[in-house]
Amino acid sequence: MTVMSYLGAIGAAQREAMEADERVVIIGEDVEANVYGTTGGSGKSRADKGDFLQMFGSNRIRNTPISEEVIVGAAIGAAMTGLRPIVDLSYSSFLYMAMDQFVNQAAKNRYMFGGQASLPVVFRSAMFYGLNTGAHHSDRPYPMFMNVPGLKIVVPSSPYDAKGLLRTAVDTDDPVLTFEACTLWGSKGEVPEEEYSIPFGQARTVREGTDVTVVAISSAVPEAVAAAEQLAEEGISVEVIDPRTLVPLDTAAIVESVSRTGRLVVADPAHRTCSAAAEISAIVAEEAFGSLLAPIVRVTTPDTQIPFSPALEKQLYPNRSYIGDAVRRVTGERVSVPPTPEGVDDALSTQAPR
Amino acid sequence: MTPTPNPGPDFGPGLAEVFGPQQQDGGPELVQLLTPEGERRHHDDFDLDFSAEQLRGFYRDMVLVRRLDTEATALQRHGELGIWAQLLGQEAAQIGCGRALRPQDYVFPTYREHGVAWCKGVDPLDLLGLFRGVDHGRWDPRENNFHLYTIVIGAQALHATGYAMGVQRDGAVGTGDPERDTAVVAHFGDGASSQGDVNEAFIFAASYQAPVVFFCQNNQWAISEPIERQSRIPLYQRALGFGFPGVRVDGNDVLATYAVAQAALQRAREGSGPTLVEAYTYRMGAHTTTDDPTRYRVDDDVEHWKLKDPIARLEVYLRRNGLIDDDFQATLKQEADDLGHRLREGCKALPDPAPSAMFDHVYAEETPELRAQREGYAAYLGSFEEAGR
Ligand SMILES: Cc1ncc(C[n+]2csc(CCOP(=O)(O)OP(=O)(O)O)c2C)c(N)n1
Numbered sequence: 156m157t158v159m160s161y162l163g164a165i166g167a168a169q170r171e172a173m174e175a176d177e178r179v180v181i182i183g184e185d186v187e188a189n190v191y192g193t194t195g196g197s198g199k200s201r202a203d204k205g206d207f208l209q210m211f212g213s214n215r216i217r218n219t220p221i222s223e224e225v226i227v228g229a230a231i232g233a234a235m236t237g238l239r240p241i242v243d244l245s246y247s248s249f250l251y252m253a254m255d256q257f258v259n260q261a262a263k264n265r266y267m268f269g270g271q272a273s274l275p276v277v278f279r280s281a282m283f284y285g286l287n288t289g290a291h292h293s294d295r296p297y298p299m300f301m302n303v304p305g306l307k308i309v310v311p312s313s314p315y316d317a318k319g320l321l322r323t324a325v326d327t328d329d330p331v332l333t334f335e336a337c338t339l340w341g342s343k344g345e346v347p348e349e350e351y352s353i354p355f356g357q358a359r360t361v362r363e364g365t366d367v368t369v370v371a372i373s374s375a376v377p378e379a380v381a382a383a384e385q386l387a388e389e390g391i392s393v394e395v396i397d398p399r400t401l402v403p404l405d406t407a408a409i410v411e412s413v414s415r416t417g418r419l420v421v422a423d424p425a426h427r428t429c430s431a432a433a434e435i436s437a438i439v440a441e442e443a444f445g446s447l448l449a450p451i452v453r454v455t456t457p458d459t460q461i462p463f464s465p466a467l468e469k470q471l472y473p474n475r476s477y478i479g480d481a482v483r484r485v486t487g488e489r490v491s492v493p494p495t496p497e498g499v500d501d502a503l504s505t506q507a508p509r
Numbered sequence: 510m511t512p513t514p515n516p517g518p519d520f521g522p523g524l525a526e527v528f529g530p531q532q533q534d535g536g537p538e539l540v541q542l543l544t545p546e547g548e549r550r551h552h553d554d555f556d557l558d559f560s561a562e563q564l565r566g567f568y569r570d571m572v573l574v575r576r577l578d579t580e581a582t583a584l585q586r587h588g589e590l591g592i593w594a595q596l597l598g599q600e601a602a603q604i605g606c607g608r609a610l611r612p613q614d615y616v617f618p619t620y621r622e623h624g625v626a627w628c629k630g631v632d633p634l635d636l637l638g639l640f641r642g643v644d645h646g647r648w649d650p651r652e653n654n655f656h657l658y659t660i661v662i663g664a665q666a667l668h669a670t671g672y673a674m675g676v677q678r679d680g681a682v683g684t685g686d687p688e689r690d691t692a693v694v695a696h697f698g699d700g701a702s703s704q705g706d707v708n709e710a711f712i713f714a715a716s717y718q719a720p721v722v723f724f725c726q727n728n729q730w731a732i733s734e735p736i737e738r739q740s741r742i743p744l745y746q747r748a749l750g751f752g753f754p755g756v757r758v759d760g761n762d763v764l765a766t767y768a769v770a771q772a773a774l775q776r777a778r779e780g781s782g783p784t785l786v787e788a789y790t791y792r793m794g795a796h797t798t799t800d801d802p803t804r805y806r807v808d809d810d811v812e813h814w815k816l817k818d819p820i821a822r823l824e825v826y827l828r829r830n831g832l833i834d835d836d837f838q839a840t841l842k843q844e845a846d847d848l849g850h851r852l853r854e855g856c857k858a859l860p861d862p863a864p865s866a867m868f869d870h871v872y873a874e875e876t877p878e879l880r881a882q883r884e885g886y887a888a889y890l891g892s893f894e895e896a897g898r
Contacts, residue, residue, distance in 0.1 A: 188733035188805035220703035220739050221662055221731055249661070252704075287591045287642060291660040428878070457882040459867050463591060463642035466861040 157348050162340040164314035165279070166193040168321035169241060171350050173211055176239060179325055181207065181216045182226060183243030188218075191245055191281065192340075223252035227278065231261050231330075234276040239325055247280035247334055248294040261330040262305030277324040278332045284424060284461060285338040285374065287468055293461035295373070295425040297334045301401050301434065307355060308401040309333040310431075312376035314344040316399055319353030326352065336374040336424075356403035360412070364394035367418040367482050370409055370435055371395055375422035375454070375473040382478040391486055401431050409435060410443045417448035418485040422473040427455040449485040454478050535789045536743060538757050542764040545817040547825030555758075555768040561832050567608065567763045568827060569841055571600040571820045574624040576845040577633045580852045581623075581640065585798040589856050590640040594621045598761070598793030601819030602726050604628060605758075605766025606694065606788070609774055611687070615654045615672060616694045617665040621726075622658075625696065629655035633848070634855045643859045645870075662697075663704030666723065669695030670710045673719035673777070682720045683780030690778035693721045700731025702747070703739045711751040711783070718782035722773045723748075725785065726760060728792035733805040748785035760788030761819040791817070864890060 159167065172179045186194050187208045194216060195206035207216045219226050223244060230240040244250055250257065257278075264272045284293040300306050307329050311317040317335065324331040361376060362383050371379035376397045383393035394412050398405055413419050419439050423432035432453040439451060454473040462468050535541075540555050578596050585593040596603060599621070607628025610616065616625055623636055626648075635647035639658065650656045659665040673693040676682060681691045701707050702725060714721050727744055729736050740747070748755030754776075758769040766788055773784035791814040795802050827833040868875075868883040875883075 184731075185733045190733050190800075190804065218734050218738050221700040221734070222703045222705060224705050225703075252661070289591070289642070289660065290645075427882070457868070457886065458879050459871055459882075462862070462867045463639075463645065464862050464866075465591070465642060467642075467864065467867045470864065471867065 156345045158343050159314045159318070159346040160340065161311075161314045161317050161335070161342050161344075162192050164318035164344075164346055165321060165335065166195065167346070168318040168325075169193055170195070170205065170207070170210075172239075172241070172322060172325040173207070173215060175350070176325075177215075178237060178239045179215070179241065180233070180238055181241045181243060182219050182230060184219060184221055184226075184245055186216055186218060186243050187213075191243065193243070193279075223249050224256055227253035227256040228260065230276050230278075231256060231264065231274060234274045234330075235264070235272050239275045239277075241277045241279060241325060244278055244280040246292050246294075247282045247296050248292050250278070250280055250296060250300075250332075257300070257306070257332075258303050262303045265305065265329075273328045274330045275325075275328045276330050277321070278330070279321075279335065280332070281335045281337050282373070282424075283337045285336075285468065285472055287463060287465045289463040290460045293468075295334070295456070297332070297401060298425045298430050298434070300332050301431060302429070305330065306402065307331040309355070309399070310373045310401055311335065311399065312339060312371075312373055312397050314342065314346050316353060316359065316397075318346055319351050320355070320399060322350065322352040323355055327355070334373065338374045339377070342377065353399070355400045356405050357400075358396050358398045358405035358408040360408070361395040361397050362393065364392040364416065366392045366416055367420060367485055368394045368396060368409070368412040368416045369420045369422060369478060369482065370432075371397055371422040371473075371478075372401070372431055373424055375424055375478070378473060378475045379422050379478050381475040382482065385475065385479055386482055391482060391488075393482060398431075398435075401434075404435070404438075406438055406442070409439060413439050413443045414446040417446050418482075419447070419451045420454060420478065420481045420485060421451070422454040422478050422481075424456055424472045426458050427453065428458050430455050449487070452481040452485055454481045535757060535759060538743070538745070539759050539789060540756060540765045540769055541759040541762050542768060543762045543822055543826060545761070545822050547822045547829065549826065552765070552768075555756075555765065555772060557764075557768045557771070559764060559767075564764075564823070564827060564832060565837070567601075567604055567767070568820070568823050568833065569844075570604045570608065570624070570627065571763065571823070572841055573845055573848055574600055574604065574627050575820065576849055577623060577627070577636075577852065580849045581637060582794070582798060584637065584853065584856050585640070590637060590798075591642050592797050592799055593640055594797045595792075595794035596621055596623050598791050598814065598819070599726055599728060599788075600624055601763035601823075602760035602766055602788035602790045605760075605763045606724055606770040606786075609767050609770035610694070611692075611774075611778075613654065613681070613688065613691045614694065614774060614778075615656070615669075615676075615691065616696070617656045617669040617672070618658055618696050619662075619665065619698065619701070620658045620660055621698075622696050625694075626653075626655055629653045631655050633852060634859075637852060637856045638859050641856065641859055643862060663701040663706035666695045666697055666701070666704075666707045666710035667713075669693050669721050669723075670714045670719055673714065673721035673783075674717055676720055677717065677780075682778065691720065692774040692777035693719075694774070695721055695723050697723070697725055698731060699725065699727040699729065699736050699739050699744060700734065701725075702744055708751075711748070711753075711785075714783040715752040718780065720777035720780065721783045722770070722777055723783060723785045724770065724773075724788065726788045726790055728760075728790050729810075730792050730796070730802075730806070732796045732800060733802075735806075743787065745785055745787035751785075753783045753785065755785040755787065757787045757789055760790030761817045761822070763819060763823060790819075
């Protein structure tokens, strides 16, 4: 085991995948100079710091002209010729530029070509929410893409998962979208030194508990754990589950947990309407209704645009105090004075260019 | 499997090799009226007699917007702004284009057109308010005919084209009335020229002969990517393929930029359709305050472009011709200091928006669902006051 940051783990997964299989290539804006930090060294010390361009050459890592639609479409074409592209789309808010290629092409091509097209392509994008980058950088668009059959959706919350899931994504013959939370970039965790992969559709029980199940997504996972620690002191035992992939979704693990605890809170940084939380709540309502002792509660982002103002933005996303309140609610405790809504003060600031 | 180091394909020669060494400095087609050394040049197609007043005005504008840029960069470093996109090096391109506008002309900027905003009478403090995250609508675009900033690369080229089609439909083109005929400007960068949005805007504008000027500041970089990755021909030449004229102007020469922009704007107002102006310039600073250009470019290039500074060359010309003196400079310096002071103090005094502001401007008619969320949030905040916190 070694300690790695979330961002470092993504870089390591890319490097290992590139080394393991010559068909793996990386394309995107600003990848050659490693502007976003997952493609190796920088500046003069490039070679000794593991710079991808030096290591793999421009046959395998390429800056593209600024056209997301072409980046996505060309990667689809490359995948159909047998390459296994990793596409770095930098900001998740710019996936929309390529919506036709994602929805009509990447997602449907296997079907439209009678099963004869394979699309082993990974679309990585970073969600810059929580870092005061404004409405055009702060999207959390994974629920939108969950609604598109044919795409697999990955939302890692720890370095270990980021590395293992990305490796699986590269090795999968379906198009995969991974959504990386920039507030987690600097978070550290233990990661095996050897290569490994984490199968899709297997949730991780981050913390065991008996009173309430909290299903948490992306940056809400560490917040849910922090809330659970606080609640433990109050005598409430919280189980935290991280689905890790939203398509496929480990329904069994969630239903099993709720059938033991009888209560469900879903913490999801996406907008409330048609969020991943909405889907998970519906599944539990359908499959574990008999076990429920309280209504399901969603902790999500309100259906607003994301303000640029730091003062406003930090109140928006599921944080430890919102999650804590929701748990107290489902356990029947009267929430008289909610704790100050400032659980994300320590949010990491990032130097990535915008 | 051990990777075999593969250098990859050769993407072919750079622009300089394709078009001769001159291309590095803009090439033979570059319209220039003032050389980097401050010598006045004549141009057959684009030349104007500039009054002393006008020239001093250009100089003053450039000095002041550079000061605005320096102050904003410093404010960002001190944590007072979320981010700042520097215009350093692009002052002439922006002032030249901005000063060629008539009041009714409408501008669609990117996030870097602080100099054009200045010419359009937008209070620089309002620009800072935007970058501080206080308010997205700090200036009324209808008042100044200067639109709000656009972040998604290239999107505004489409809006400008649609706006120009609207102008055309209103009959505000080709009437011969200088106060009525209107041009629209779409600003964008060399990187944006690769976007489908920009190319599709070209097609629409040409198809409808819309009164729009596509003003591309080719500052040679799109974050870490050099112009060679976006285009294998000089950008202005692309216009021909879309069916309208393209001109490359020295974007560090405020006189030439003014002359070319004026001609293109006039063409639009007259109803002769779109023009692509490529203002050939250089991004002297970082992409934004979050960027570190030493990761991807060499100092030599920056040094080369320092010699072409837009302000220095005009200063040499004005001095040499006795159009400015020490008094003028002292007054201007005072004006710049006052501006700096006003911006520093004004920026820090800008208030945070009210908490409920985050629910504003999602819809014209708020939905019941959103209203419930707004009220829930207000009640939540209210519970703190109740508890005396
Ligand atoms: C659609 C989209 N893709 C990517 C980005 C990220 N990005 C911000 S600025 C920029 C470079 C733009 O370069 P250019 O058009 O030359 O303008 P400049 O910043 O140099 O003025 C990029 C890629 C974005 N804002 N929007």
